[in-house]
Amino acid sequence: MAKTNALFMSGVPELLVLRLLAREEMYGYQLVRAIKAASNETFDLAEGVVYPVLHSLEVRKLLKAREKMAEGRSRIYYTLTAKGSKRLAELSEQWQRVRDGVAQVLGGQYA
Amino acid sequence: MAKTNALFMSGVPELLVLRLLAREEMYGYQLVRAIKAASNETFDLAEGVVYPVLHSLEVRKLLKAREKMAEGRSRIYYTLTAKGSKRLAELSEQWQRVRDGVAQVLGGQYA
DNA sequence: CTCCATACCTATTTGTTATAGGTAAGACAG
DNA sequence: CTGTCTTACCTATAACAAATAGGTATGGAG
Numbered sequence: 001m002a003k004t005n006a007l008f009m010s011g012v013p014e015l016l017v018l019r020l021l022a023r024e025e026m027y028g029y030q031l032v033r034a035i036k037a038a039s040n041e042t043f044d045l046a047e048g049v050v051y052p053v054l055h056s057l058e059v060r061k062l063l064k065a066r067e068k069m070a071e072g073r074s075r076i077y078y079t080l081t082a083k084g085s086k087r088l089a090e091l092s093e094q095w096q097r098v099r100d101g102v103a104q105v106l107g108g109q110y111a
Numbered sequence: 112m113a114k115t116n117a118l119f120m121s122g123v124p125e126l127l128v129l130r131l132l133a134r135e136e137m138y139g140y141q142l143v144r145a146i147k148a149a150s151n152e153t154f155d156l157a158e159g160v161v162y163p164v165l166h167s168l169e170v171r172k173l174l175k176a177r178e179k180m181a182e183g184r185s186r187i188y189y190t191l192t193a194k195g196s197k198r199l200a201e202l203s204e205q206w207q208r209v210r211d212g213v214a215q216v217l218g219g220q221y222a
Numbered sequence: 223c224t225c226c227a228t229a230c231c232t233a234t235t236t237g238t239t240a241t242a243g244g245t246a247a248g249a250c251a252g
Numbered sequence: 253c254t255g256t257c258t259t260a261c262c263t264a265t266a267a268c269a270a271a272t273a274g275g276t277a278t279g280g281a282g
Binding site: 006009010011012013014045046048049052053071072073074 | 243247
Binding site: 223224227229230235239240241248250252 | 253254255256257258259260261262263264265266267268269270271272273274275276277278279280281282
């Protein structure tokens with residue numbers, strides 16, 4: 001269901017997840033909709049993309065998960081660890097590097 | 112040898128190759144160095160990355176190849192086809208979409 | 223004649239997203 | 253109390269692209 005055109009996406013889901021969870025604690029399903037909303041519909045990542053990213057980040061100790069009851073439902077909320085914050089900063093920097101590098105090559109038009 | 116950190120690179124080699132070949136006819140080895148120079152050292156793609164991209168683009172009729180002698184050497188020069196120009200425009204647009212989408216999510220800091 | 227830069231090539235590995243399912247619980251209509 | 257929709261979670265597999273790590277051959281410099 002992902003409308004995102006695949007190209008240029010490598011690393012993007014991880015970056016978006018880290019950035020949004022740095023703002024506030026969220027659970028997976030909420031995150032899926034938050035990514036769509038925060039990107040103004042640009043990214044519409046399927047759950048099958050977001051959940052594996054969450055699990056991978058948790059295993060790598062960049063996220064911490066905790067189960068919480070809310071509205072009579074059990075949900076799994078995620079927050080950044082200190083390592084996660086560091087990773088977010090690094091990824092943001094890398095993203096900027098690539099973005100600026102591409103801008104230089106594209107030059108005036110298409111910039 | 113590629114110093115580029117792998118993440119955020121999907122689609123980028125193809126975009127860069129198309130953009131540079133839109134400016135002027137070039138051969139593979141020249142292109143490798145041109146990418147490095149034009150990106151101000153941001154991208155240092157290995158030949159093993161660039162050649163397969165060239166071959167793929169040629170098969171897909173986005174590039175046209177011709178052998179030319181220069182400086183007592185036979186080289187394979189590539190130029191964009193009409194389809195290639197169209198593809199470049201599309202890719203540039205997609206790139207901008209992703210770039211802007213990420214910028215929106217990252218927000219003020221890290222932007 | 224040796225070495226290095228040029229110039230080209232490709233098989234394999236690695237890493238990531240995307241797809242396409244599946245499970246279960248609560249809400250709500252009929 | 254039954255069916256359906258949304259919420260909420262999950263994962264195996266496929267698809268795809270870059271990166272790696274090789275290999276070949278030629279020309280020029282020393």
